[in-house]
Structures are given as structure tokens and as C-alpha cells.
Amino acid sequence: MSIKGAALIAGAYEHPLREIPDKSLAQVHAEVALGAVADAGLTMADVDGYFCAGDAPGFGAISMADHLGLRLSYMDSTETGGSSYLAHVGHAATAIAAGKCHVAFGQHADPREAGRMSSLPAPVPAVNPETKPFWEATTRHELLLKRCDSREAVIWYPRQVCPACSSTATTWFPASGRGMIYSFTVVRRGQGYRGVGPYMLAYVELEEGPRLLTNIVDCNPDDVAIGDPVEVVFHETEQKRHCPASSVDDPQGG
Ligand SMILES: [Zn+2]
Structure with a gap:
């Protein structure tokens, strides 16, 4: 099966804020999702495929799908640690090409709070028996x-x-x-x-x-x-x- 020409990216949205202390993580995810779907000229009712990685709150993709009231035929919560959203684009095109869904979206909102990371050059390393x-x-x-x-x-x-x-x-x-x-x-x-x-x-x-x-x-x-x-x-x-x-x-x- 080739995915070439089977799908296209119709909308995109970048949240205007970088630090949003007065909103929940789910709220930010939802605002980004709504922005992207609106940019495509669609509504949430058109969406039947959803892609979201480990930054989603609660149980991840399934919690966000519930939060957004999505009615899905396909969902993917692949987590590859920083490049998940690149993987999702390919997975979405594959799912559309295979007929598993017709309109898919995915979004990312980083749950890290401002100042949570330690300053350079000394992040705290994770130690395991191997290291x-x-x-x-x-x-x-x-x-x-x-x-x-x-x-x-x-x-x-x-x-x-x-x-x-x-x-x-x-x-x-x-x-x-x-x-x-x-x-x-x-x-x-x-x-x-x-x-x-x-x-x-x-x-x-x-x-x-x-x-x-x-x-x-x-x-x-x-x-x-x-x-x-x-x-x-x-x-x-x-x-x-x-x-x-x-x-x-x-x-x-x-
Ligand atoms: Zn060797």
C-alpha cells in the first residue's frame, strides 16, 4: 500500500502563548486542537481520527478524546519521546490511506512548567543499574x-x-x-x-x-x-x- 497522495495536511495552529499558568493542560490541548481544525475549515464533528502522545493529561489520548467529545474510528497514542508528532503525521496518512479514518488531527502541549528544568549545565541525570x-x-x-x-x-x-x-x-x-x-x-x-x-x-x-x-x-x-x-x-x-x-x-x- 502506498500512502503517496492519499492524505494532505489541511490545517495547522500554533498557540500564541508559551507560558499559560492559568489554564489546565487539557484546556491548552483543546485550544490547540480547535485552532487546527478551524484552520482546516472543519469542526470537531468532522474528525474521526486522533493522534496524541504522552504529554496529554490523564490517560493520554483517550482522556483528551473524551475531553473534546470526539467520536472516533481511529486513535493513536504513539510516544517516541520528542518526535512523536512526526511519527503521527506518517501514521495519520497511513490510517487515512487504509480507510481507518478520514479526518485526523493531533496536537502537542508541553506539560512542563516554567522553571521546572534545572539550569545549564547541570540537569539531574537518571541513574539505573546499567549506568x-x-x-x-x-x-x-x-x-x-x-x-x-x-x-x-x-x-x-x-x-x-x-x-x-x-x-x-x-x-x-x-x-x-x-x-x-x-x-x-x-x-x-x-x-x-x-x-x-x-x-x-x-x-x-x-x-x-x-x-x-x-x-x-x-x-x-x-x-x-x-x-x-x-x-x-x-x-x-x-x-x-x-x-x-x-x-x-x-x-x-x-
Ligand atoms: Zn561488539
Whole structure:
């Protein structure tokens, strides 16, 4: 079955506000939904397909469908953690092509409250049995990596299974902590880290091979260039665990 030409995007809506403390999450979801459907020249009575991910309140999509009074022949609550709404577009086109619904919409409203996220560069990391040695090492200001015993390939991010050969025979070893900037961007404004910009998001290529997504800290972003040598530094988080970030060795690029 091809979905090419089977469906089209008829309406879109972006809420005019970014922080809405006086409205419930369901209310914001509903306003966005109503805006998109109205933009398509339709009403909720025309809708028979609904797509919504884990940011919906209550039981997710089913709660929002009830909240909006939708009468559906198709519903999808796929959650892919940040890209759900891209997946929903494809799923909606597929559902329409397959005749499971005719008019579908999906919406997103981020439930995070302003100020809930910690400021850069120290979000509190989640620790599980697989990553515990890594986070314990950061408290000693040591960067641990994993190596696959059979291929001698260095694994990033830390995990038990080797992504190259699926072996679970992998071993921790201390990394040099040295690398170079592979690529970077300067974020001057953003929703999650309001008030801390500008900050730098970068891929750092470690001497051992892996490229880490990290922050470049303790520097003037205007002095930083691709290829600059960097060294890992550790910033203490609210819960005493430490997050690795990178500091520029020589802002002139050596
Ligand atoms: Zn391997």
C-alpha cells in the first residue's frame, strides 16, 4: 500500500502563548486542537481520527478524546519521546490511506512548567543499574567508557550491549577526558533553559573515538571553533551527581 497522495495536511495552529499558568493542560490541548481544525475549515464533528502522545493529561489520548467529545474510528497514542508528532503525521496518512479514518488531527502541549528544568549545565541525570558505574565515576571526576571485548570498539552512550555486534561482553575503562569539537551550535534563547543563554551545545569527538553530545562551558562562544581541543569537566548537580561537560583547552584552537 502506498500512502503517496492519499492524505494532505489541511490545517495547522500554533498557540500564541508559551507560558499559560492559568489554564489546565487539557484546556491548552483543546485550544490547540480547535485552532487546527478551524484552520482546516472543519469542526470537531468532522474528525474521526486522533493522534496524541504522552504529554496529554490523564490517560493520554483517550482522556483528551473524551475531553473534546470526539467520536472516533481511529486513535493513536504513539510516544517516541520528542518526535512523536512526526511519527503521527506518517501514521495519520497511513490510517487515512487504509480507510481507518478520514479526518485526523493531533496536537502537542508541553506539560512542563516554567522553571521546572534545572539550569545549564547541570540537569539531574537518571541513574539505573546499567549506568551506575558511569555516574559513580563522575563523582570522582572520572569519565568512564565501555569497550566491546570482542571488537575492541568503544561504545557510547554507556550500555551493556555492544551496538556494533550485540555482544554483552563489554568492559568499563577510564577515558582520557580529552577530545576536540566536532560540531557545535550556540543557543541564544530556548524554552527549557530560559534565562541561561547563550549556551553551547556541541558534539565532542573523544580521543577514544566516540562523539558525545555535550555542552561547551566556561568560554566565550564567539572564541570557539570546530577542531578546538577540549577537556572534560564535571559540574555538580542538585543531587550531588556530576554531569560531564567540555571546557576549551585553548580558545584560539592551538
Ligand atoms: Zn561488539
